[in-house]
Amino acid sequence: VPDLKPLTPGLAAKFVSLAGPHGALTEATDIAPYNEEPRGLYRGASPLVLRPATVEQVSAILKLAHDERVAIVPQGGNTGLVGGQTPFGGEIILNLSRMNRIRDVDAAGNTLTVEAGATLAAVQDAAATAGRLFPLSLGSEGSCQIGGNIASNAGGVHVLRYGNMRDLVLGLEAVLPGGEVIHGLKRLRKDNTGYDLKSLLIGSEGTLAVITAATLKLFPRPADVATAFVGLPSLEAAGALFTRASEGAGPLLTAFELIPLAILDFVFRHLPQHRDPLAERHPWYALIEISSPLGDGVAERAALSILEAAMEAGTVADAAVAASETQAADFWRLREAIVESQKFEGGSIKHDVSVPVAAIPRFVREATAAVEALVPGARPVPFGHFGDGNIHFNVSQPARGDTAADKAAYLARWDEMQALVHGIVLRHGGSISAEHGIGRMKAAALAEIKSPAEMALLRGIKAAFDPRGVLNPGKVLASAAVK
Amino acid sequence: VPDLKPLTPGLAAKFVSLAGPHGALTEATDIAPYNEEPRGLYRGASPLVLRPATVEQVSAILKLAHDERVAIVPQGGNTGLVGGQTPFGGEIILNLSRMNRIRDVDAAGNTLTVEAGATLAAVQDAAATAGRLFPLSLGSEGSCQIGGNIASNAGGVHVLRYGNMRDLVLGLEAVLPGGEVIHGLKRLRKDNTGYDLKSLLIGSEGTLAVITAATLKLFPRPADVATAFVGLPSLEAAGALFTRASEGAGPLLTAFELIPLAILDFVFRHLPQHRDPLAERHPWYALIEISSPLGDGVAERAALSILEAAMEAGTVADAAVAASETQAADFWRLREAIVESQKFEGGSIKHDVSVPVAAIPRFVREATAAVEALVPGARPVPFGHFGDGNIHFNVSQPARGDTAADKAAYLARWDEMQALVHGIVLRHGGSISAEHGIGRMKAAALAEIKSPAEMALLRGIKAAFDPRGVLNPGKVLASAAVK
Numbered sequence: 001v002p003d004l005k006p007l008t009p010g011l012a013a014k015f016v017s018l019a020g021p022h023g024a025l026t027e028a029t030d031i032a033p034y035n036e037e038p039r040g041l042y043r044g045a046s047p048l049v050l051r052p053a054t055v056e057q058v059s060a061i062l063k064l065a066h067d068e069r070v071a072i073v074p075q076g077g078n079t080g081l082v083g084g085q086t087p088f089g090g091e092i093i094l095n096l097s098r099m100n101r102i103r104d105v106d107a108a109g110n111t112l113t114v115e116a117g118a119t120l121a122a123v124q125d126a127a128a129t130a131g132r133l134f135p136l137s138l139g140s141e142g143s144c145q146i147g148g149n150i151a152s153n154a155g156g157v158h159v160l161r162y163g164n165m166r167d168l169v170l171g172l173e174a175v176l177p178g179g180e181v182i183h184g185l186k187r188l189r190k191d192n193t194g195y196d197l198k199s200l201l202i203g204s205e206g207t208l209a210v211i212t213a214a215t216l217k218l219f220p221r222p223a224d225v226a227t228a229f230v231g232l233p234s235l236e237a238a239g240a241l242f243t244r245a246s247e248g249a250g251p252l253l254t255a256f257e258l259i260p261l262a263i264l265d266f267v268f269r270h271l272p273q274h275r276d277p278l279a280e281r282h283p284w285y286a287l288i289e290i291s292s293p294l295g296d297g298v299a300e301r302a303a304l305s306i307l308e309a310a311m312e313a314g315t316v317a318d319a320a321v322a323a324s325e326t327q328a329a330d331f332w333r334l335r336e337a338i339v340e341s342q343k344f345e346g347g348s349i350k351h352d353v354s355v356p357v358a359a360i361p362r363f364v365r366e367a368t369a370a371v372e373a374l375v376p377g378a379r380p381v382p383f384g385h386f387g388d389g390n391i392h393f394n395v396s397q398p399a400r401g402d403t404a405a406d407k408a409a410y411l412a413r414w415d416e417m418q419a420l421v422h423g424i425v426l427r428h429g430g431s432i433s434a435e436h437g438i439g440r441m442k443a444a445a446l447a448e449i450k451s452p453a454e455m456a457l458l459r460g461i462k463a464a465f466d467p468r469g470v471l472n473p474g475k476v477l478a479s480a481a482v483k
Numbered sequence: 484v485p486d487l488k489p490l491t492p493g494l495a496a497k498f499v500s501l502a503g504p505h506g507a508l509t510e511a512t513d514i515a516p517y518n519e520e521p522r523g524l525y526r527g528a529s530p531l532v533l534r535p536a537t538v539e540q541v542s543a544i545l546k547l548a549h550d551e552r553v554a555i556v557p558q559g560g561n562t563g564l565v566g567g568q569t570p571f572g573g574e575i576i577l578n579l580s581r582m583n584r585i586r587d588v589d590a591a592g593n594t595l596t597v598e599a600g601a602t603l604a605a606v607q608d609a610a611a612t613a614g615r616l617f618p619l620s621l622g623s624e625g626s627c628q629i630g631g632n633i634a635s636n637a638g639g640v641h642v643l644r645y646g647n648m649r650d651l652v653l654g655l656e657a658v659l660p661g662g663e664v665i666h667g668l669k670r671l672r673k674d675n676t677g678y679d680l681k682s683l684l685i686g687s688e689g690t691l692a693v694i695t696a697a698t699l700k701l702f703p704r705p706a707d708v709a710t711a712f713v714g715l716p717s718l719e720a721a722g723a724l725f726t727r728a729s730e731g732a733g734p735l736l737t738a739f740e741l742i743p744l745a746i747l748d749f750v751f752r753h754l755p756q757h758r759d760p761l762a763e764r765h766p767w768y769a770l771i772e773i774s775s776p777l778g779d780g781v782a783e784r785a786a787l788s789i790l791e792a793a794m795e796a797g798t799v800a801d802a803a804v805a806a807s808e809t810q811a812a813d814f815w816r817l818r819e820a821i822v823e824s825q826k827f828e829g830g831s832i833k834h835d836v837s838v839p840v841a842a843i844p845r846f847v848r849e850a851t852a853a854v855e856a857l858v859p860g861a862r863p864v865p866f867g868h869f870g871d872g873n874i875h876f877n878v879s880q881p882a883r884g885d886t887a888a889d890k891a892a893y894l895a896r897w898d899e900m901q902a903l904v905h906g907i908v909l910r911h912g913g914s915i916s917a918e919h920g921i922g923r924m925k926a927a928a929l930a931e932i933k934s935p936a937e938m939a940l941l942r943g944i945k946a947a948f949d950p951r952g953v954l955n956p957g958k959v960l961a962s963a964a965v966k
Contacts, residue, residue: 160672188914190873192686197940203678251644356594356671
């Protein structure tokens, strides 16, 4: 267990001087938004936010932190969902937002090099301007930052075809505790020179190094895209449709999202700007995207062919294929609205889990029964990335409770419900964190699900990168020393 | 530097007893083929080959090796090209060939679980029998083993679309020095629970753990495949055609291989069963494969459309699209024959390198000039995976020399020529090992191209997995202690 030191005023002044002009926030009101994560689940008490503008400044800051054994919490857009970006107490926040340049776009080579603090949307836009696609796409893309996406190995709606962030990074620039800069911004598709440090840093949630820039893969933009909103009689039907679409469209199937009726009801109740694409109500829905490079309406014909065969087979009840880009965008806005809609229905206990795709129906049924037994009236709204086996098994509080006390009492059962759901996930050979990571929320759970040998490897790797434990202590690897 | 112990007769007997019936080879004539790698570049002097049949036996062997500080060299099909599978001297060889069961094929879930010793061809066949595709494909697929493919992060001809081995593994079972078994045969597409141990083991060349089984990704088989053999006026034309094919076929472009005229001449001179698919000779050729899930001849129409436009633009001189599966197989056999054909032209100094795709023409020109200046008359035959930027820059000895002494004198310049070529690769931001790994051949070079901070991380990771350094010592990380 590392022996970390408190941040004295003298040390704080040294850090401020290393962060350059406008590189530090020291007033409590300025710092407050950086100390709290979006849902208010975790709140730190950092007295200092550093906002360096260059990799040299990051290096100097990490060297001082290492020398003086002062804890640092790296932070991007502060949209993480497991508390990885929030201090426990008085750790320094190292926010990368000011390092936000697109350093290079190479359309011919299909690469883009960007600093950690650029938003995901800015990266998508820069790729589009060059006639290319950067496929990572998720709800917070307007505010999340690429460094955080990398540190958390972000997923989203296009993993099915393009993989998660680990599959999209060709090279990294990163700073180690001690201040050494790893200059790894390679543009190579193949590089078998030693252990895969890049994959190790991706998903390490700021505990091994501070990522300052990345070279990302770009892709040709598809010539046409078909987007379908599909009504399904059952979860098994979703599985059958997914198999049919995978076989019929292969790599042209770029999204397959699952939506339950209950959550569509939330949306139409609270966000009336959204409309139901289908005439009737169905127990389950899928949002499907097929993208073709071939032009000539191939994507739409492929989608129609798959859907028609599925309707004949009884696995699809009804479907709407978007007739325009506007309508396709409406379908996607409806998909994104299901996250927002949950806020209007009181507290929500969230589970970001994955199971083998074939196990989704049984997992959902078992977990639904279990949480309804634990909290009578609790309303599960499992949705998400069906094609990856990644279900956001979120559970809204019972409908009858509408006071702040009801909500607090419900959310107080978070750990209990999560342990219950995770137990079912593990019985199906699943993961208790499919795409959000471990952070602070699941650090204790991680130590329970991994074997002692695996935990020893994780700690050994941590020690190799950060021997004094100054980087994001207590995240991923729980530490008794961190308050 | 680890303090390893020699293998005494008493210890050897203990190891033999742990490997089970028929689990050990102790006669020099039986051991000889395991001590030497295919081209005779490296030869060990191991007195003992262990061939365990179960993961429990592997665990017991590694525990004893760790306890007694005895060196172990894991080995699969013994087809590696950098000496990673060959002992330096008297290390025990731990050969996984007898652990070769296909444990499970899940066609619906698109996964296959297999033990390390199964050949790549056996895995491909098992997938095909289930109506699925396992896409890894390389010249030695009949004899290389899946454990070695994983340990070396193998590449091959379909990386462009499906990635290399690291992209194809969902889960691993592996044994650590000390004997702990990592039970990680997950079937999940998404799992963000802690540092990526799986990616770290893949490509670690038997230096961190012994991989005993893996769960692999399968894919739907394409409905139709178009294979074209294309004559090109220049390397720049290859680049232009690759860009056109990437944009026009997107993920349907499943291979784009580069072949130089000089090596086709080798083939037709020595392997007369092969025929030139084109009427005229061209300075460069590409072998292109487009695979479509859509049926109705979409793949062939896409290929013709791309090739016709490229001919109009002057980037393609001539092209043959295979009219049958037989002809497509002929094109691929011609591609594979280019490796064999080099043996008939004397010694060949090989470079497995990658550069950004756009840099290939300049790299090839500069490296060609450099090796011709170093060894007048040397004949470069750069070929390989153009779409990945991965060129096998092989250089055959001058044509006039045909004695064994000529060959030996030429091969004696291996290190000198490799250093020269690698210098040019590095100037283009490339990699000195694109897909073959580091092994023994490039361990000294690795220490030169990585920064001291990176080397310290690699050593720290090694120490976390293998604190006594018993696993494949001197591979990847050079060690003065290993003779």
